[in-house]
Amino acid sequence: MKINKTYEEINEKISKGEAVVVTAEEIISIVEEKGLEQTAKEVDVVTTGTFGPMCSSGAFLNFGHPTPKIRMSKVYLNGVNAYAGIAAVDVYLGATEIPEADPANQNYPGDFNYGGGHVIEELVAGKDVRLEAYSYGTDCYPRKKIRTFIRLQDINEAFMFNARNAYQNYATAVNLSEKSIYTYMGILKPNLGNANYSTSGQLSPLFNDPYYKTTGIGTRIFLGGGTGYVAWHGTQHNPCADRTDKGVPRSPAGTLSLIGDLKQMDPHWVRGVSYIGYGVSLMIGVGVPIPILNEEMLRYTAIKDEEIYTQVLDYSESFPQGIGGSLGEVDYGQLKSGTITVQGKEVPTAPLSSYSKAKEIAEILKSWIQDGKFLLTEPVESVPSVDSGKKMNPLKIRR
Amino acid sequence: MIKHKVVLLFPAAVVEQPFLYHLVKDYDLFINILRANINPKKEGRLVVELSGEEKNYEKGVRFLESGGIEVLPFEQQMIWNEERCTHCGACTVMCPTGALEMSRPDMIVRFDGDKCVVCEHCFKACPARAIEAHY
Missing domain, CATH: 3.30.70.260 (ACT domain)
Structure with a gap:
């Protein structure tokens, strides 16, 4: 490789306002026009983005103590249960939690109009949220119940901590059965009525750094409109999934665990969402900058939709029953065109993850870096890659 | 006419x-x-x-x-709340008339009231609940 830049060199250019930053969409045509070497010389950072439902998300909150004090053991925020099995006035509010009184799927398919994701969105929007907490009472924390209102700006700490975000690839969901099904991939109409997929393709963070060479623990990112960090590899991180010769996985592979200050976030990029018949979730905006250290990193970021493949899975039978078996491989160019062909049938597609919002995130992150407000960080530790041998294990039922 | x-x-x-x-x-x-x-x-x-x-x-x-x-x-009476819409497109495969459509390649959802037949399929297909009926 002829080009070799360090994080320090790139950060120095960023600080001086001289860094050349482009999005993962823009880089494609630049590389096609100028070639790898010239472009690697000119471009310092490529920004990525994704905005989709990410269920394994939530927030740690510390409310502060009332007088007399309380060791909260059951906590509800706008009626949604938050996990209180940690210190006295700390909770973890999960994105997919629904109110205890929600009929869920008893009236199938349930509406799931409100849940943890919506509470997080309302907190981020600065709205009053009703807090209700109960305790068994102790000598040091005598209070047994409290009912009040909180606002994000008034509570001590609020940080998002997401166990699994930014999935590197995801399946395309279809329904081969004869009735509509209601899934976390949206409503799937019978007899291959539609095909829903969920990544931002060529803009998606881990498609642009397929071996996690610059994205690792400590990487500073865009999270929900504020700055956040990669905390760890995410749950179900599966780096050894089958890959194309460009290194891109053909099925769900890497994931990231992310952390960020809720107080910096913007409700535009933190959105509670409802999936009929399935439940609630949170759409979060994530953007990861990729330093163009050399031609190799540039080559990864120049990946385009037509070079990224995924598997079409039947969510009526083979997915829920864990039978496996792809109905075929499609690329994101086809998926984005609006129709794919499955078993000889033209099937309309919908993304679920918002490409236009992903693009907006990559643009925002680009402007932060161009303005010198956002410096890049070298990972303090890598997340497991293809050489780790890490596999995803199913849960075996023991008797 | x-x-x-x-x-x-x-x-x-x-x-x-x-x-x-x-x-x-x-x-x-x-x-x-x-x-x-x-x-x-x-x-x-x-x-x-x-x-x-x-x-x-x-x-x-x-x-x-x-x-x-x-x-x-x-x-x-039938309002597509553009501010609330995340352009995820979940509604576009449910809409039978193409009133809600994904414009390509910019991947932005657009609503054409003239084509809407008020089947209401989009209401609950929309994760962000961005389609509002005021009638």
């Missing part, structure tokens, strides 16, 4: 009267009923497409209003 999509709200007191018959017979209007419903309070709601000579249309609307019926323009 003009054609308008309107929402008609019938108070309980008049819900049993045959207004549509008069629109056809007395005002020579074409009526295409897209959605009809009477709630437990006996109030009626019709989403219809009315077409005919402009003069007749106006007289017909006045006739309805004189009978206590509210005639509301459809575009103000």
Whole structure:
């Protein structure tokens, strides 16, 4: 490789306002026009983005103590249960939690109009949220119940901590059965009525750094409109999934665990969402900058939709029953065109993850870096890659 | 000839009267009923497409209003909340008429009220609940 830049060199250019930053969409045509070497010389950072439902998300909150004090053991925020099995006035509010009184799927398919994701969105929007907490009472924390209102700006700490975000690839969901099904991939109409997929393709963070060479623990990112960090590899991180010769996985592979200050976030990029018949979730905006250290990193970021493949899975039978078996491989160019062909049938597609919002995130992150407000960080530790041998294990039922 | 999509709200007191018959017979209007419903309070709601000579249309609307019926323009009743929409496209594969459509390659959802037949399939298909019915 002829080009070799360090994080320090790139950060120095960023600080001086001289860094050349482009999005993962823009880089494609630049590389096609100028070639790898010239472009690697000119471009310092490529920004990525994704905005989709990410269920394994939530927030740690510390409310502060009332007088007399309380060791909260059951906590509800706008009626949604938050996990209180940690210190006295700390909770973890999960994105997919629904109110205890929600009929869920008893009236199938349930509406799931409100849940943890919506509470997080309302907190981020600065709205009053009703807090209700109960305790068994102790000598040091005598209070047994409290009912009040909180606002994000008034509570001590609020940080998002997401166990699994930014999935590197995801399946395309279809329904081969004869009735509509209601899934976390949206409503799937019978007899291959539609095909829903969920990544931002060529803009998606881990498609642009397929071996996690610059994205690792400590990487500073865009999270929900504020700055956040990669905390760890995410749950179900599966780096050894089958890959194309460009290194891109053909099925769900890497994931990231992310952390960020809720107080910096913007409700535009933190959105509670409802999936009929399935439940609630949170759409979060994530953007990861990729330093163009050399031609190799540039080559990864120049990946385009037509070079990224995924598997079409039947969510009526083979997915829920864990039978496996792809109905075929499609690329994101086809998926984005609006129709794919499955078993000889033209099937309309919908993304679920918002490409236009992903693009907006990559643009925002680009402007932060161009303005010198956002410096890049070298990972303090890598997340497991293809050489780790890490596999995803199913849960075996023991008797 | 003009054609308008309107929402008609019938108070309980008049819900049993045959207004549509008069629109056809007395005002020579074409009526295409897209959605009809009477709630437990006996109030009626019709989403219809009315077409005919402009003069007749106006007289017909006045006739309805004189009978206590509210005639509301459809575009103000079925609203796609662009601010709330995340452009995820989940609605676009549920919409049978292409009223909600993903514009490509910019991947932005657009709503064309003229094509909407008020099937309401999009309401719950939208994860962000960005489609609002005000009727």
